[in-house]
Amino acid sequence: EITLAGLRKEYDAVVLAIGAWKSRPLQIAGETPETVLSGIEMLNKSAKGKAPEVGDRVAVIGGGNTAIDAARTSVRLGAASVSIFYRRSRAEMPASDVEIEEAEEEGVNITYLAAPVAVAKTAEGIELTLIRMELGEPDASGRQRPVPVKGSEYTVRVDTVIAAVGQYTDTSFFMDTEGLVDKKGNFVADPETGATSMDGVFAAGDMVTGPDIAIRAIAGGKYAARSVAAYFAGRG
Numbered sequence: 001e002i003t004l005a006g007l008r009k010e011y012d013a014v015v016l017a018i019g020a021w022k023s024r025p026l027q028i029a030g031e032t033p034e035t036v037l038s039g040i041e042m043l044n045k046s047a048k049g050k051a052p053e054v055g056d057r058v059a060v061i062g063g064g065n066t067a068i069d070a071a072r073t074s075v076r077l078g079a080a081s082v083s084i085f086y087r088r089s090r091a092e093m094p095a096s097d098v099e100i101e102e103a104e105e106e107g108v109n110i111t112y113l114a115a116p117v118a119v120a121k122t123a124e125g126i127e128l129t130l131i132r133m134e135l136g137e138p139d140a141s142g143r144q145r146p147v148p149v150k151g152s153e154y155t156v157r158v159d160t161v162i163a164a165v166g167q168y169t170d171t172s173f174f175m176d177t178e179g180l181v182d183k184k185g186n187f188v189a190d191p192e193t194g195a196t197s198m199d200g201v202f203a204a205g206d207m208v209t210g211p212d213i214a215i216r217a218i219a220g221g222k223y224a225a226r227s228v229a230a231y232f233a234g235r236g
Contacts, residue, residue: 004177004201013200013228016187017221018173020206024166026061029118035126036119039070039164046073055159056080059128061116062164063093064211068100070162071108082108083156087115087133087146115146116161117153125159169207194224202227 007014023038025031037052039062045051051073058074060067063086074082084103086093089112093100104110118129132152135144171187174180179197182188189196189203196203204220206212230236 004174008200013202013231015194015221015224015228016201016203016207017205017217017224018169018207019217020167020169020211022168022170023163024168026116026119026163026165028116030120035121035161037160037162039066039162040167042162043069043073046077051077052160054079054162055125057125057158058082058160058162059156059158060084060162060164062086062166063088063095064164064166065095065099065213066167066211067162067164068095068103068108070164072103072106074160074162075106075108079160083158084108084110085114085116085130086110086112088143089113089135092135092143113146115148119161122157125157126161127155127157128161129153129155167206167211171207192223193227194220195227200231202231 004014021040023040026036039060042052043066054074054077056079058071058079058081060071060074060082062084067084067086071082071084090100100110113133113135114130115133116128117131120127130153132149133146134149136147137145139145168185169187171181171185174187177198180188187203187207189208191208194202194204194208202224204224205217208220209216
């Protein structure tokens with residue numbers, strides 16, 4: 001019931017800060033809401049006291065702080081065996097060292113150089129098929145690209161599979177507004193000022209930087225506030 005056009009009519013400036021709450025899918029065979037749980041949704045529900053049942057055996061896919069949080073939360077929800085599967089090595093893992101070490105202290109097992117290829121619901125729970133990886137040439141991020149090792153597939157049986165391989169902003173709200181979303185569906189704003197191509201419209205937080213830590217979102221809010229003040233003062 002809220003539109004950007006309506007907000008612009010009512011206010012002299014608008015700061016958008018809707019975050020990156022959409023969870024990226026694993027894009028593997030058999031993936032459905034019944035076989036794979038979103039890490040960010042699982043954490044959201046847990047924080048609200050509505051944690052899902054995860055069972056005794058949990059597999060978390062991913063290597064960032066959300067993956068670590070999902071694994072540690074699973075331990076606290078009573079899971080007896082929690083494993084993280086990450087497609088690169090420890091050196092490339094984006095989660096902070098402190099988070100990784102504390103997860104291991106809590107009993108979380110981390111398997112490196114492993115990536116999911118399929119998931120299936122069975123009478124015993126969920127069967128997760130993974131393939132071993134090796135590191136190749138660096139990709140656009142500067143990290144070595146993980147390459148599947150042919151014929152190295154293996155399966156693990158778990159009760160819950162949690163996907164934590166990235167998040168993104170739901171930009172469908174802006175798709176009809178020219179200049180706010182690029183061809184890949186990413187929101188477009190100046191990372192230093194939060195300014196968009198639309199006069200009087202600014203943005204802050206994960207929708208500008210991509211998923212990041214809370215303090216950078218707070219910094220983005222300050223940048224946007226300063227930009228609005230400059231805009232009102234006619235300083236551009």
